[in-house]
Structure formats: C-alpha cells, structure tokens
Amino acid sequence: MARLLILGAGIAGQTAALHAKNRLGSEHEVVVVSPNSQWNWIPSNIWVGTGYMKAEQVTFPLAPVYKKTGVTFHQAKAVSIHPEGDETTAQPFVTVEYTSPEQRGTTANVTYDYLINSTGPKLNFGATKGLGPEANSLSVCTYGHADQTAKALQVVIDRMKKGEPQTLLIGTGHGNCTCQGAAFEYLFNVEYELRRQQVRDKARIIWISNEQELGDFGMGGMFIKRGGYVTHSRVFTESLYTERGIEWITQAHVKEVMPGETAYENLDGEEKSVKHDFAMLLPPFSGVGLKAYNKANEDITSELFAPNGFMLVDGDYTKKPYEAWKPEDWPETYQNPKYKNIFAVGIAFAPPHAISKPMISVKGTPIFPTPPRTGMPSGVMARQVTYNITDMMNGKETEPTRKASLAHMGAACIASAGANFLHGTAVSMTVYPIIPDFEKYPDTGRELGSTSGEIGLAGHWIKHLLHYAFIYKAKANPFWRIVPE
Amino acid sequence: MSIRTPFEQTYYPPVPTRLTQFFRTNLIWQFFRFLVLNIKILRMVRKH
Numbered sequence: 001m002a003r004l005l006i007l008g009a010g011i012a013g014q015t016a017a018l019h020a021k022n023r024l025g026s027e028h029e030v031v032v033v034s035p036n037s038q039w040n041w042i043p044s045n046i047w048v049g050t051g052y053m054k055a056e057q058v059t060f061p062l063a064p065v066y067k068k069t070g071v072t073f074h075q076a077k078a079v080s081i082h083p084e085g086d087e088t089t090a091q092p093f094v095t096v097e098y099t100s101p102e103q104r105g106t107t108a109n110v111t112y113d114y115l116i117n118s119t120g121p122k123l124n125f126g127a128t129k130g131l132g133p134e135a136n137s138l139s140v141c142t143y144g145h146a147d148q149t150a151k152a153l154q155v156v157i158d159r160m161k162k163g164e165p166q167t168l169l170i171g172t173g174h175g176n177c178t179c180q181g182a183a184f185e186y187l188f189n190v191e192y193e194l195r196r197q198q199v200r201d202k203a204r205i206i207w208i209s210n211e212q213e214l215g216d217f218g219m220g221g222m223f224i225k226r227g228g229y230v231t232h233s234r235v236f237t238e239s240l241y242t243e244r245g246i247e248w249i250t251q252a253h254v255k256e257v258m259p260g261e262t263a264y265e266n267l268d269g270e271e272k273s274v275k276h277d278f279a280m281l282l283p284p285f286s287g288v289g290l291k292a293y294n295k296a297n298e299d300i301t302s303e304l305f306a307p308n309g310f311m312l313v314d315g316d317y318t319k320k321p322y323e324a325w326k327p328e329d330w331p332e333t334y335q336n337p338k339y340k341n342i343f344a345v346g347i348a349f350a351p352p353h354a355i356s357k358p359m360i361s362v363k364g365t366p367i368f369p370t371p372p373r374t375g376m377p378s379g380v381m382a383r384q385v386t387y388n389i390t391d392m393m394n395g396k397e398t399e400p401t402r403k404a405s406l407a408h409m410g411a412a413c414i415a416s417a418g419a420n421f422l423h424g425t426a427v428s429m430t431v432y433p434i435i436p437d438f439e440k441y442p443d444t445g446r447e448l449g450s451t452s453g454e455i456g457l458a459g460h461w462i463k464h465l466l467h468y469a470f471i472y473k474a475k476a477n478p479f480w481r482i483v484p485e
Numbered sequence: 486m487s488i489r490t491p492f493e494q495t496y497y498p499p500v501p502t503r504l505t506q507f508f509r510t511n512l513i514w515q516f517f518r519f520l521v522l523n524i525k526i527l528r529m530v531r532k533h
C-alpha cells in the first residue's frame with residue numbers, strides 16, 4: 001500500500017483528494033493535511049463581504065466528508081518537507097503542526113510516497129505597511145475577513161443613511177498583487193448594495209489597482225469581438241466603471257494604509273494619497289513558507305521553492321524579457337524537477353513569469369500584476385496531476401502522461417457585478433488560451449472565437465449555480481464527478 | 486453629477502444605451518444567454 005499525501009484542502013487540494021480516493025480505492029492511502037477544519041468556496045466570499053451571504057453558506061466541515069470517502073485527515077499545517085527522509089529513515093516525510101483544538105501545537109512526521117502541494121497562497125499583508133484587517137484595511141480573502149468587512153460596510157452605509165457622504169476605496173494593496181478579478185467583483189457588489197440600500201448618491205467609490213489599465217486582470221486583458229470590432233477588455237471595463245460612476249486609479253503600488261488614508265506610488269514615480277472612510281484592499285500573495293531539508297538535515301528550500309515561496313515545477317524559470325516569453329515556459333505536469341514524486345498545483349506552483357507585461361516605475365518599483373490562478377485552472381491541473389499520480393501508483397504508468405499547461409487551457413470566469421435574481425448582473429468571460437500565444441494568434445494572443453465577455457443577469461444565475469454545484473461536489477455528494485472542474 | 490465631464494476619465498468610454506441595459510436584465514433574453522453561456526463554458530471545459 002502506497003500513500004498519497006495532499007497538503008491543503010482548498011479548490012485544488014479537495015479536487016485532488018476526491019479524485020485520488022475515487023481512483024485508488026482501498027488499495028492505497030490518501031491523506032490530507034490542512035489547517036482549517038472548514039472547506040471554503042472562496043469565490044462566494046465576496047458575497048459574504050457585502051452581507052448577501054453568511055459565512056455558513058460558503059463553508060462546511062471537512063472531517064465528515066473525509067470520513068465518508070475514506071480519506072485520512074490531519075487538521076494541521078505542513079511546516080517542512082523532507083524529500084529524502086532524514087538520518088533515521090529513507091522514507092520521505094512532511095513535518096506537520098496540528099491546529100485542531102485537541103492537538104494544537106503538537107507536531108508529527110507524515111510519510112508519503114507521492115506528495116501534492118496545494119497549499120495555495122499566504123496572504124502577505126505584511127508586504128505593505130498598515131495593510132490588512134489587523135491594521136487599517138479590510139479583506140475578503142477568507143470568510144472570516146469577509147464577515148468582518150460586511151460589518152464595516154454596514155457601518156459606512158448607516159452613516160450615509162444619516163446623510164454623511166463616504167468614500168470607499170477598493171482594489172489591490174500592493175504593486176505585485178494578483179486577484180484583481182476578486183477585488184473587481186467586490187467593487188461592483190458594493191456599488192450594487194449601496195444602490196439597494198438607497199445611499200448610492202452619498203458614496204464616492206474609487207478603484208485602485210496595480211494594473212496598467214482597467215480590464216487587464218493580470219492576464220494582459222483580452223481581445224473580444226463586439227459590434228463589428230475587435231476590442232480590448234479595457235474598453236468594456238472602463239465602460240462599466242463609467243456607467244456605475246466609479247473613479248479609477250491604475251498603475252498604483254500602495255505603499256502604506258493609514259487610518260482613513262492610503263499612500264501610493266504610480267508608474268511615473270509620483271507619490272500620492274487618497275482619503276477614505278472604508279478600504280478593502282487585497283494583499284499580494286506568496287507561498288505559505290514551507291521549508292525543505294535533505295537527508296543530512298541541510299536546508300534545501302531554494303531547491304524546491306522559488307524566492308516567493310511557490311514550488312518549482314517543470315516550468316522554464318530562466319529570466320528573460322517579455323518579448324522572449326513563450327507558451328512553452330509554462331509547466332505541463334507540475335512535477336518537481338529534482339524530486340519526481342512531488343507535485344504542486346493551484347496557486348502553490350511557481351509561475352515562470354507574469355502574464356501581463358512587467359512595468360517598473362521611474363523609481364524602480366515593479367508595478368504590475370502577478371499571474372492569476374483562478375478556480376477552474378486550479379481544479380483542472382489538480383485533476384490531471386492526480387490522474388497521473390494514481391496511474392503511477394496503480395502501476396499503469398511510470399511517469400506523468402497527462403498535461404495541464406495554462407498555455408493550452410482555457411478558463412471561464414464569472415465576475416459578479418451585483419447579486420440579485422432579477423436585477424443582478426455578472427460579467428461572463430471565457431478565455432482561450434489563458435497564456436497568450438502570439439505565434440499562433442499574432443494580433444490578439446488568443447483565439448477570438450473562444451475568447452468572449454458579456455454582462456447580464458444570466459451571469460449572476462450561473463455564478464449562483466456554480467456556488468451550489470461546487471459546494472455539492474466538494475462534499476462528495478452522489479454523482480459529484482459529473483460537476484466539471 | 487454627470488458622468489461625462491469633459492476630458493475626465495469617464496468622458497471617453499462607451500456607455501450602454503437604455504436598450505442595451507434593458508436586455509441585460511430582460512428575463513427572456515437572459516434565459517437565452519444563460520443557455521448560450523453554459524454551452525460556451527462547457528466547450529471550454531471540454532478543451533482539457
């Protein structure tokens with residue numbers, strides 16, 4: 001009996017765990033290590049952040065699902081990987097520290113034959129002074145943060161109801177942020193909520209982001225066919241901001257969030273600031289800070305992880321200029337080049353470079369989005385990697401055969417712009433491929449027929465449907481496999 | 486407040502007409518778009 005160890009029970013980890021158990025049966029063991037007792041459908045956190053949903057609607061306890069499916073669960077966080085074992089054993093293992101109330105603080109070594117790292121991001125609030133819910137701004141990255149943000153939002157709404165004008169600042173809290181799409185959704189859901197509570201005329205809403213232009217979303221934007229033109233997403237995004245009366249600041253690296261004021265530097269090197277009564281600013285992401293040690297207990301973290309803490313896989317990490325970027329730079333099997341039984345999926349793998357063109361301010365500050373790794377690609381790569389590993393465990397293959405490069409994968413993304421069954425809207429986008437291929441599609445980088453965007457109520461219905469479908473699937477309810485990643 | 490102040494950032498972008506806005510939440514049209522969007526998403530899922 002061999003053991004597959006999965007670190008993290010997010011979108012990627014849960015996909016991996018369920019597919020693995022389904023394919024391995026009782027022949028082999030599937031073990032999940034994750035610090036949180038709850039599973040969270042993160043895309044719906046933006047609705048928790050406006051009060052449209054409660055935290056209980058976007059979460060459920062993991063332990064009963066694992067009990068039902070026969071997956072071993074350790075409520076713990078991985079601390080270090082020992083791919084060669086140590087002086088006493090040649091068996092690879094991961095040192096974990098328990099977070100459950102009963103075992104909090106105790107450590108253990110969990111051995112593995114195959115390892116999937118799907119630990120997602122560390123929310124790196126520390127990168128910007130004063131950023132984050134423990135300092136001077138709010139977040140919707142976790143359901144706890146979103147809950148706190150909903151309460152703060154209601155406070156400013158109540159002030160507006162008393163006639164006090166309020167300024168709301170929403171966007172990204174650092175020059176290296178990713179996840180602009182989530183901040184965008186929160187922005188438009190707040191705008192909708194203010195209209196619903198009839199205080200919109202009292203609010204000044206400002207978007208701040210590290211994108212070069214609106215509509216970049218960390219993927220260089222996209223070109224779509226509309227009204228007889230091939231148009232960049234910037235045009236549609238600016239249109240939506242204008243229609244909803246939202247001001248925007250782009251090319252901004254937030255340097256400090258103070259109570260009621262945010263200071264930023266722009267690409268021209270100007271130091272500016274904006275005053276606000278409410279600020280929801282997403283943090284930059286980094287790896288969760290796992291360490292790695294060899295048999296002699298020497299630190300080999302830099303052999304397994306990039307400097308930003310994300311795990312090195314089969315991508316081409318050679319430093320090269322934007323003009324030299326190629327689709328082939330992107331990983332295909334997500335296998336670590338040195339330790340072939342280690343894989344990283346979802347946000348946990350190290351991207352070879354950005355997707356949007358890197359921009360540096362005249363003062364030398366990098367101000368451009370790092371690549372987004374959204375739910376659908378995270379799920380797809382987790383499934384493909386799991387199929388590869390289970391094939392190897394079952395003796396069908398000796399190396400990974402399935403590929404899941406973002407350069408050959410499309411993504412569908414539904415960005416909520418107001419939650420209501422009759423009057424809500426969402427922007428529905430499809431992109432193919434995620435990584436632009438300017439050799440194959442010289443003008444637009446992507447296939448025009450498969451790249452699209454539109455706004456309407458139908459998108460909101462789909463977003464709602466996906467909320468229920470993915471929670472249903474993550475609970476491993478009957479026929480969960482028919483819900484695609 | 487007009488959204489169209491000369492030479493400000495909101496002066497230039499296209500804004501939807503009333504008809505476009507109407508169709509965004511028109512139940513019949515949106516039901517049709519719901520089907521189309523689901524097909525588009527499924528096509529995307531099939532690609533991998």
Ligand SMILES: Cc1cc2nc3c(=O)[nH]c(=O)nc-3n(C[C@H](O)[C@H](O)[C@H](O)COP(=O)(O)OP(=O)(O)OC[C@H]3O[C@@H](n4cnc5c(N)ncnc54)[C@H](O)[C@@H]3O)c2cc1C
Pocket residue numbers: 007008009010011012013033034035036042043044045046076077078079118119120121140141142179182288345346347348373374375376378413414415
């Ligand atoms: C507010 C918000 C809204 C979003 N909306 C959308 C959307 O609409 N559509 C979309 O496609 N994507 C969306 N995304 C992105 C999407 O949530 C991510 O793509 C997805 O969660 C990535 O999955 P993952 O499994 O890699 O990481 P996560 O889902 O973050 O999971 C990481 C897991 O690892 C665990 N973990 C952390 N540290 C350790 C450790 N040391 N040891 C073990 N386990 C650990 C965590 O507890 C968690 O269970 C949104 C993101 C945010 C923040």
